[in-house]
Amino acid sequence: MISVDIIHRLGSFTLATKFETGTRGITAIFGRSGAGKTSIVNVLAGLLQPRSGRIEIGGHVLLDTGNRINVPPEKRRLGYVFQESRLFPHYSVRRNLTYGMLRTPNAERRVDFDDVVGVLGIEALLDRKPRSLSGGERQRVALGRALLPSPNLLLMDEPLASLDASRKQEILPFIERLRDHFHIPMVYVSHDIDEIIRLADTLILIDEGRVAAMGSVEDLTSRLDLRPLTGRYEAGSVIAASVAGHDAEFGLTELAFAGGTFRLPRIDNPVGEKVRVRIRARDVSLALTRPESVSELNVFKGRIMELDHTQSAPQIDIRIDIGVPLWVRITRRAVYELDLREGSEVYTLVKSTSIDRQTLSTQKSAATITEEIY
Amino acid sequence: MDFLTPIEIEAIILSSRVALWAMVWSLPLAIGVAWVLARCDFPGKSLLDGLVHLPLVLPPVVVGYVLLIGLGRKGVLGGWLFDVFGISFAFSWRGAAIASGLIAFPLVVRAIRLSLEAVDRRLEDAARTLGAGPLGVFFTITLPLIAPGILAGSILGFARSLSEFGATITFVSNIPGETRTLPIALYNFTQVPGGEAAAIRLVVIAIIIAFAALAASEILARRLQSRMGGAS
Numbered sequence: 001m002i003s004v005d006i007i008h009r010l011g012s013f014t015l016a017t018k019f020e021t022g023t024r025g026i027t028a029i030f031g032r033s034g035a036g037k038t039s040i041v042n043v044l045a046g047l048l049q050p051r052s053g054r055i056e057i058g059g060h061v062l063l064d065t066g067n068r069i070n071v072p073p074e075k076r077r078l079g080y081v082f083q084e085s086r087l088f089p090h091y092s093v094r095r096n097l098t099y100g101m102l103r104t105p106n107a108e109r110r111v112d113f114d115d116v117v118g119v120l121g122i123e124a125l126l127d128r129k130p131r132s133l134s135g136g137e138r139q140r141v142a143l144g145r146a147l148l149p150s151p152n153l154l155l156m157d158e159p160l161a162s163l164d165a166s167r168k169q170e171i172l173p174f175i176e177r178l179r180d181h182f183h184i185p186m187v188y189v190s191h192d193i194d195e196i197i198r199l200a201d202t203l204i205l206i207d208e209g210r211v212a213a214m215g216s217v218e219d220l221t222s223r224l225d226l227r228p229l230t231g232r233y234e235a236g237s238v239i240a241a242s243v244a245g246h247d248a249e250f251g252l253t254e255l256a257f258a259g260g261t262f263r264l265p266r267i268d269n270p271v272g273e274k275v276r277v278r279i280r281a282r283d284v285s286l287a288l289t290r291p292e293s294v295s296e297l298n299v300f301k302g303r304i305m306e307l308d309h310t311q312s313a314p315q316i317d318i319r320i321d322i323g324v325p326l327w328v329r330i331t332r333r334a335v336y337e338l339d340l341r342e343g344s345e346v347y348t349l350v351k352s353t354s355i356d357r358q359t360l361s362t363q364k365s366a367a368t369i370t371e372e373i374y
Numbered sequence: 375m376d377f378l379t380p381i382e383i384e385a386i387i388l389s390s391r392v393a394l395w396a397m398v399w400s401l402p403l404a405i406g407v408a409w410v411l412a413r414c415d416f417p418g419k420s421l422l423d424g425l426v427h428l429p430l431v432l433p434p435v436v437v438g439y440v441l442l443i444g445l446g447r448k449g450v451l452g453g454w455l456f457d458v459f460g461i462s463f464a465f466s467w468r469g470a471a472i473a474s475g476l477i478a479f480p481l482v483v484r485a486i487r488l489s490l491e492a493v494d495r496r497l498e499d500a501a502r503t504l505g506a507g508p509l510g511v512f513f514t515i516t517l518p519l520i521a522p523g524i525l526a527g528s529i530l531g532f533a534r535s536l537s538e539f540g541a542t543i544t545f546v547s548n549i550p551g552e553t554r555t556l557p558i559a560l561y562n563f564t565q566v567p568g569g570e571a572a573a574i575r576l577v578v579i580a581i582i583i584a585f586a587a588l589a590a591s592e593i594l595a596r597r598l599q600s601r602m603g604g605a606s
Contacts, residue, residue, distance in 0.1 A: 045503050046502075046503075047499050047502070047503070072502070072507070073499075073502040073503050074502050074503070074504075074507050074510075075505075076503075077505075082500060084496070086494075086496055086497055086500040088497060088500075088515060089497075089519075090518045090519060090601065099501070099506075099514075100503075100504030100505050100506075103504065103505035145504065146503075146504075149504060149505055
C-alpha cells in the first residue's frame with residue numbers, strides 16, 4: 001500500500017496531494033507539464049521536503065511531519081529512474097550498476113546482477129563510460145542501476161521523455177520486461193497517455209498540484225469530464241480483454257471482453273493472457289439497424305449513455321454501453337440526421353485493424369508476488 | 375648535481391618543502407571552506423568570503439606581521455601552543471609553510487569553489503536514492519568530480535607558495551637553511567655586492583621550477599580527463 005498526503009508550496013504553486021494505492025503493478029501519475037508530477041515523486045524519494053505531510057509505503061512510514069519522522073533518501077529503499085539518466089560520468093557502466101547494489105545488505109538483495117544485465121541487454125556496455133553511450137543505452141543502464149539495490153518501489157520520472165520516438169520504442173519493452181520479470185511495483189510519471197495505457201494498471205490524474213481523479217486506466221480514459229486532462233485529440237476507449245483463442249485458418253485472434261468477442265489479426269500472446277485494447281473514437285462508426293454485408297468483423301449492439309448536445313464542434317464524442325463503455329466520434333450532422341439521443345439503441349462497427357497492437361500490454365497478476373515482498 | 379651550488383640546492387629543497395607543506399595544511403581546509411561558500415547559505419557568508427580573500431588584497435607584509443603577533447612565541451595563540459604542545463612557528467620553516475599557505479589560500483579556495491559550483495547536484499541526488507549517505511556522496515561523487523579543480527587549485531597554490539616573499543620574511547625572517555627560501559635567497563644576493571651572477575642563476579632556476587610545475591599539472595589534468603570518460 002502506498003499512502004501519500006502532502007502539502008508543499010513552491011512559490012505561488014501549491015502541491016496538495018493525497019492518494020492511496022496498492023503496490024501492485026504500475027501506478028501512473030499523469031498530468032500536464034507543471035502539474036506537479038515530478039515534485040510528488042521527489043517528495044516520495046525524499047529529495048524534496050514538503051511543508052507537511054505523511055508518506056507510508058508498504059508498511060514503512062517514510063515521512064510524518066506531525067511525529068517528526070523523515071527518513072533520509074538513502075534509507076527509503078526506493079529506486080529512482082530520472083528523466084535524464086544521471087549516470088555517474090567518472091564511473092564505468094559496471095560501477096554505475098553496482099553503486100547502489102553494493103550499499104544494500106546481502107540479505108536484502110533479491111535482484112541478481114547477471115539477471116538484470118541480461119534482461120536489459122547491456123552485457124557489451126559494462127566496461128564503457130557513460131559518455132560513450134547512446135541515449136537509449138544510458139536509460140537502460142539507469143533502469144538497471146535503480147533496480148539492483150532491490151528497492152521496495154521503483155519511481156520513474158518520465159524515463160522516456162528525453163528520447164526520440166524510435167528510442168522510446170526501444171526502451172518500452174524493457175520496462176515491460178522489468179514489470180513482468182522482477183515484479184517490483186512501480187510509480188510511473190508521464191505526460192504521454194499512450195505510454196500509460198501501454199504500461200499502467202492504476203492511473204492518478206494530477207492537475208495543478210492536486211489529484212483530479214484516480215482509478216483504473218480503463219475507467220479514467222473513458223470519462224468525458226476528464227477529457228480536458230487526458231487529452232481530447234486521440235480520444236478513445238481502453239478495454240480490458242483476454243485472449244480467448246486463435247483462428248489459424250484466417251490468421252485471427254479472438255479477444256473476450258465484457259461485451260463479447262473482438263477479432264483482430266493474430267497476435268502472439270498465449271490463450272488466457274490479459275491484454276488491453278485501445279480503440280480510437282474516430283475508428284468506430286454507428287448504424288441504427290444491424291448492418292449486413294459489411295466488411296467489419298466487430299459489430300456490437302449498444303445503448304447511448306452520454307451525448308453532449310451543447311457542443312458546437314463539428315464532431316461529437318458519444319459514449320455507448322456495449323458491455324463496457326465505448327467512445328465513438330461522429331459528425332454533429334450525423335447525430336442530427338440519425339436523430340441520436342441518450343438511450344437510443346445503436347450498432348457500433350469497429351474496424352479490426354484499428355486495434356493497435358502497440359497498446360496491448362501483458363498484465364500478469366503481480367499481486368501474489370508483491371505480497372511476498374512485503 | 376655539480377652544476378648547482380650548495381646554497382642553491384638548499385634553497386630549492388627548502389622552498390619545495392615549504393610549498394608542499396603549505397598545500398598539505400591548506401588544501402583540506404580550502405576544500406571545506408569552498409564547500410561552505412558554494413553550498414551553504416547563512417548570515418555572514420559574505421563576511422567569510424571577504425575574510426578568505428583578504429590575503430589576496432592585503433600587502434603580504436601585513437599578513438606576515440599579523441602572523442608574528444598571533445603565532446609568534448610571545449603571541450596570543452603562539453605562546454599557548456608553545457607552552458602546551460611545545461610547537462613553535464616563529465623563525466622556523468614550519469612558520470614559512472603557514473605564511474605561504476595563507477597567502478595562497480584564496481587562490482586555492484577560488485579554483486575549488488568554481489569546480490564545486492559546476493558539479494551537477496542532480497548526480498548527488500541520484501547517489502542518495504541509491505543508498506549513499508551525505509558523506510558517502512561527497513567522497514564517491516563530489517570529490518572525484520571536482521578533482522580537476524582541486525588539482526588546478528593546488529598547482530596554483532604550490533606555485534604561489536614557492537614565490538612567497540613578503541609574509542615569509544616578516545614572520546619567520548631570513549635564516550639560512552631554515553627559512554631562506556628561493557625568493558629570499560634571491561633577494562639576499564641582490565643586496566650584497568657581486569651577487570648579480572648568483573641572482574641570475576636563481577632566476578633561471580625559478581623559471582625552470584615554474585615550468586615543471588605547469589607541465590606536471592597539464593599531464594595530471596589529461597590523465598584525470600581520460601578517467602572521467604574520454605575527451606571532453
